[in-house]
Amino acid sequence: MVAWRIVAHVGGDRLASGILGSAMASANPERMRSVNAAAALATAATAVLFAGCAGGHPNRVPDIGKRLLLSGSTWHSLSARERTNMARYCRQAAAVSAGRADRMASAPIYSDSYHAVTAVDLGRLSAALSRWFAMRDHASQTIQQGCTAVAASLAQVRLLANGPYARFAPPLRNGGGILAAHSTASSLDLSARVVPPRARLLVRRALERAPNHIVSRVRRGGSLVNVELERIPLGRSFLRLEVIGDGRSWRRLLVLDRGPAPRGARDRRGLVLRGSGPKVLRSLNIPSGWSAVTTATGAPLTLTSGDALILVHGPADGRTPIPVPAGHYRWVTVAAVGDWTVTLGPSD
Numbered sequence: 081m082v083a084w085r086i087v088a089h090v091g092g093d094r095l096a097s098g099i100l101g102s103a104m105a106s107a108n109p110e111r112m113r114s115v116n117a118a119a120a121l122a123t124a125a126t127a128v129l130f131a132g133c134a135g136g137h138p139n140r141v142p143d144i145g146k147r148l149l150l151s152g153s154t155w156h157s158l159s160a161r162e163r164t165n166m167a168r169y170c171r172q173a174a175a176v177s178a179g180r181a182d183r184m185a186s187a188p189i190y191s192d193s194y195h196a197v198t199a200v201d202l203g204r205l206s207a208a209l210s211r212w213f214a215m216r217d218h219a220s221q222t223i224q225q226g227c228t229a230v231a232a233s234l235a236q237v238r239l240l241a242n243g244p245y246a247r248f249a250p251p252l253r254n255g256g257g258i259l260a261a262h263s264t265a266s267s268l269d270l271s272a273r274v275v276p277p278r279a280r281l282l283v284r285r286a287l288e289r290a291p292n293h294i295v296s297r298v299r300r301g302g303s304l305v306n307v308e309l310e311r312i313p314l315g316r317s318f319l320r321l322e323v324i325g326d327g328r329s330w331r332r333l334l335v336l337d338r339g340p341a342p343r344g345a346r347d348r349r350g351l352v353l354r355g356s357g358p359k360v361l362r363s364l365n366i367p368s369g370w371s372a373v374t375t376a377t378g379a380p381l382t383l384t385s386g387d388a389l390i391l392v393h394g395p396a397d398g399r400t401p402i403p404v405p406a407g408h409y410r411w412v413t414v415a416a417v418g419d420w421t422v423t424l425g426p427s428d
Contacts, residue, residue, distance in 0.1 A: 170227035244325035249363035277303035279325025350425030377418035
């Protein structure tokens with residue numbers, strides 16, 4: 081058994097990780113050549129990323145680690161570039177601290193608080209730290225202590241810990257307080273985890289938007305919720321999602337875009353994933369009997385989850401549907417270069 085582990089780090093931030101096994105070699109040599117190409121491509125990308133890091137701040141990692149333990153009074157003596165580098169490293173430590181404090185997560189990386197902190201903009205964090213350490217009461221703190229407090233505040237970790245809210249799996253995307261999804265069919269299934277577990281998730285009409293006749297059903301299984309949507313019309317539709325718990329509520333506008341399926345995709349209840357470059361999906365649910373039609377400007381493209389190889393798309397595959405193994409996968413890594421689209425749906 082031969083395996084490649086593809087890992088890329090930029091300033092301490094993990095971009096992509098996957099294990100590509102050679103168990104397919106004997107069954108499909110052509111597919112294995114695609115796997116080899118994917119591994120070579122990711123290795124080359126890793127080398128470029130490391131080169132870029134080294135050019136920006138060579139041999140600075142140990143030095144930054146020591147500086148994070150210095151008093152916050154030294155923060156203003158740093159250059160703007162040094163503050164950004166310090167914020168990059170201290171943000172990761174702050175994310176781990178927030179993840180460890182989340183008792184609902186089995187490990188920091190599975191915590192919503194962890195990911196909320198890692199998503200904090202570096203420029204915004206650096207500016208906030210300058211204001212924080214300008215206060216006399218905070219000057220005696222270490223830079224890491226101040227960073228942990230400020231990053232948690234910017235990420236609103238306390239609100240995440242108390243809830244209520246819902247964390248949706250792909251194909252739903254969350255940005256700017258709006259949830260959005262693209263579908264090629266009139267039906268769509270959405271999966272989410274609600275916090276706290278006893279909170280209720282409701283699907284309502286978006287009264288301020290154009291009316292529609294979408295039918296929704298919500299099914300519960302502990303803290304996990306499945307939302308089934310039917311009769312999604314062509315074009316753009318709107319719904320309102322609300323989570324109610326502990327006397328508070330969390331509301332988001334849901335935007336549904338339904339368009340025709342790409343040629344070669346034969347699906348009635350499909351979903352479309354889009355991105356550019358490497359990406360990590362927190363969760364991906366693939367029913368039995370599904371295939372994938374992929375377009376990638378920088379082929380090959382691979383989808384992995386831990387040691388499970390979900391999809392390999394090589395230059396020779398074109399727009400041919402590729403069967404994918406069924407399963408509810410967590411932390412799915414997309415290894416790709418350039419823009420890509422993966423359309424998933426029933427094979428028949």
